[in-house]
Amino acid sequence: MGREFDALFDEWSHSYDQTVSGKDSEYGEVFFQYDKILDAVAGRAEGFVIEFGPGTGNLTGKLLQRGLSVIGIEPSANMRKIAQHKHPSVKITDGDFLNFTVPKKVDTIVSTYAFHHLTDAEKRYAISLYRGFLNPGGKIVFADTVFKSEEAKREMIQEAKNRGFSRLAKDLESEYYTTVPVLASIFKDNHFEVSFDPLNRFVWLIDAKLKGVHDNG
Numbered sequence: 203m204g205r206e207f208d209a210l211f212d213e214w215s216h217s218y219d220q221t222v223s224g225k226d227s228e229y230g231e232v233f234f235q236y237d238k239i240l241d242a243v244a245g246r247a248e249g250f251v252i253e254f255g256p257g258t259g260n261l262t263g264k265l266l267q268r269g270l271s272v273i274g275i276e277p278s279a280n281m282r283k284i285a286q287h288k289h290p291s292v293k294i295t296d297g298d299f300l301n302f303t304v305p306k307k308v309d310t311i312v313s314t315y316a317f318h319h320l321t322d323a324e325k326r327y328a329i330s331l332y333r334g335f336l337n338p339g340g341k342i343v344f345a346d347t348v349f350k351s352e353e354a355k356r357e358m359i360q361e362a363k364n365r366g367f368s369r370l371a372k373d374l375e376s377e378y379y380t381t382v383p384v385l386a387s388i389f390k391d392n393h394f395e396v397s398f399d400p401l402n403r404f405v406w407l408i409d410a411k412l413k414g415v416h417d418n419g
């Protein structure tokens with residue numbers, strides 16, 4: 203599992219950059235301040251970076267501007283093609299959050315608008331896996347749609363329906379959007395110190411640092 207959205211993203215790839223620039227009103231609030239959200243993630247990355255689900259390569263560009271070395275893991279062939287065309291110097295390979303190869307351990311794992319494609323059980327497995335790929339003191343920095351609680355999620359879905367945003371409502375109901383408490387427990391159980399900061403009404407910045415063997419807690 204985890205690759206069930208490939209066809210959707212192959213199709214969306216051609217208009218994706220228009221969506222994130224606010225051209226699709228249903229998704230206006232989801233992508234509100236998209237550029238700043240990518241900057242927030244890139245600004246916390248350091249060293250050698252893996253990026254999961256780079257899509258059309260917009261975060262990849264921000265990481266490169268900061269002089270970081272990055273490899274991208276992207277399951278959609280059409281998305282890979284666009285990102286690779288934008289950033290010919292970057293290695294962007296076929297793979298996903300759970301199945302990937304990297305040449306050496308990394309300092310930061312980043313991803314924007316993508317981790318919700320894993321079920322909560324898969325998210326837990328992914329985070330447990332990443333511990334083995336991070337250098338000591340390594341970080342995971344994600345930005346993604348997350349809800350404060352299940353009740354907040356239900357309210358947002360209802361709001362989308364009330365506004366006639368049927369595609370957004372269907373998306374929120376059918377993908378695996380989770381809550382802050384669920385993610386907090388996944389990171390804590392895997393020995394990360396994690397913080398959550400809201401970036402717009404949907405998206406949170408998730409900054410998780412691997413604790414050292416001598417750290418308490």
Ligand SMILES: C[S@@+](CC[C@H](N)C(=O)[O-])C[C@H]1O[C@@H](n2cnc3c(N)ncnc32)[C@H](O)[C@@H]1O
Pocket residue numbers: 203204205207208211222254255256257258259260261275276277278281297298299300313314315316319320
């Ligand atoms: C909404 S786009 C986000 C693209 C880009 N990160 C951005 O912020 O604009 C989601 C991306 O995640 C990718 N994706 C979907 N399922 C994935 C998985 N299981 N593992 C890694 N990436 C996945 C999609 O192919 C797509 O490129």
